[in-house]
Amino acid sequence: MVTVPVDRHPALARVRRLLLRSPRVVHAARSLYRWPPLTRTRAFRAFVFARVEAAERALPTVVPRVAIETALTCNARCVMCVHSERKLVGIMDRDLFARLVDELAAWGVREVCLSIYGEPLVDRHWLERVQRVRAAGLSYSFFSNASLLRDEIAQQMLALGGWSEVNFSVNGLSQAVYERVMPPLRHARTYDNLQRFLARKQAAGGGPRVTISCVAMRENLHELDAFERFWSSQRGVDRVSIGNRTDWMGQLRRTDAGQPVEHRLRVVDDSVWHTPCPTPWSSMFVYHDGRVSPCCEDAAQRQLVLGDATQQSLRDIFHGEGYRALREQHRADRRCAHGTCGSCHANWPWV
Numbered sequence: 001m002v003t004v005p006v007d008r009h010p011a012l013a014r015v016r017r018l019l020l021r022s023p024r025v026v027h028a029a030r031s032l033y034r035w036p037p038l039t040r041t042r043a044f045r046a047f048v049f050a051r052v053e054a055a056e057r058a059l060p061t062v063v064p065r066v067a068i069e070t071a072l073t074c075n076a077r078c079v080m081c082v083h084s085e086r087k088l089v090g091i092m093d094r095d096l097f098a099r100l101v102d103e104l105a106a107w108g109v110r111e112v113c114l115s116i117y118g119e120p121l122v123d124r125h126w127l128e129r130v131q132r133v134r135a136a137g138l139s140y141s142f143f144s145n146a147s148l149l150r151d152e153i154a155q156q157m158l159a160l161g162g163w164s165e166v167n168f169s170v171n172g173l174s175q176a177v178y179e180r181v182m183p184p185l186r187h188a189r190t191y192d193n194l195q196r197f198l199a200r201k202q203a204a205g206g207g208p209r210v211t212i213s214c215v216a217m218r219e220n221l222h223e224l225d226a227f228e229r230f231w232s233s234q235r236g237v238d239r240v241s242i243g244n245r246t247d248w249m250g251q252l253r254r255t256d257a258g259q260p261v262e263h264r265l266r267v268v269d270d271s272v273w274h275t276p277c278p279t280p281w282s283s284m285f286v287y288h289d290g291r292v293s294p295c296c297e298d299a300a301q302r303q304l305v306l307g308d309a310t311q312q313s314l315r316d317i318f319h320g321e322g323y324r325a326l327r328e329q330h331r332a333d334r335r336c337a338h339g340t341c342g343s344c345h346a347n348w349p350w351v
């Protein structure tokens with residue numbers, strides 16, 4: 001099977017960017033990829049296994065996507081997140097962080113995501129970390145709820161450059177919905193922060209690519225269209241993303257089961273082929289304590305640990321026994337025999 005490397009074709013890349021701007025197109029594409037009749041076809045299986053083999057051949061030269069959890073702690077208790085049900089805290093040691101950043105730069109990683117399952121702006125050393133990333137010549141992205149995005153911080157980050165992308169998680173348009181879904185955050189404060197930041201980005205004539213994201217759930221379903229219209233019309237917003245929920249591999253007790261948004265779970269059920277997963281060939285997620293996982297699907301329970309960055313280099317972990325064994329299991333279509341991947345119901349696309 002021949003696949004087209006979209007990023008090398010500017011026209012195709014432009015079309016893809018335009019399509020990805022529409023939450024409806026993205027939702028339809030995801031649904032199609034998980035559509036049981038499609039996943040049962042020989043063509044679909046052949047496509048997936050061709051991609052697996054291509055990823056395996058490319059491995060010696062691959063530079064993975066890396067996310068570092070500078071902070072697990074969060075100042076919100078969003079109802080669709082395990083932070084609302086269990087205490088999850090931790091801040092990465094600054095020396096470990098500095099060593100990881102230097103390693104990434106030496107490895108040829110050009111960009112790093114600075115969050116996984118917490119709010120990075122709760123960290124009082126946040127700006128120092130950004131400076132460290134920039135001094136190593138890397139650019140960076142992160143996810144944030146924007147409630148702590150003070151103007152001084154935003155200004156300093158814009159001045160440092162290299163801020164390539166940010167995903168602001170804003171799960172309600174009206175005050176009532178926002179504050180019901182994301183307690184104890186205040187709607188007025190977050191919306192003020194975001195609008196001041198977007199104005200500053202416009203005034204600077206550039207800045208990070210901005211995604212405003214929202215998880216669809218019963219509390220906000222009635223205002224999703226208005227949410228999309230509002231944020232799409234804001235200058236400086238590049239994309240609005242309406243995501244599907246997950247139960248974080250059974251770690252979240254409240255799941256909206258039986259509610260009208262049930263079909264928007266982002267995981268597949270047991271009737272769908274659980275495909276080999278692309279993340280062991282492409283990604284590293286370094287938790288705040290140095291443990292390394294290939295994905296964030298397991299971020300609430302943290303059983304899928306393939307290495308310890310306090311003991312080994314990231315490169316050694318990526319090419320080491322833990323990653324190798326997991327890839328072999330997926331490659332042989334034995335994902336369901338794996339303790340964690342077998343109970344994971346995410347089918348991340350190979351496109």
Ligand code: SF4
Binds near residue numbers: 277296
């Ligand atoms: S199958 Fe699930 S748990 Fe396993 S690597 Fe993929 S996303 Fe992570």
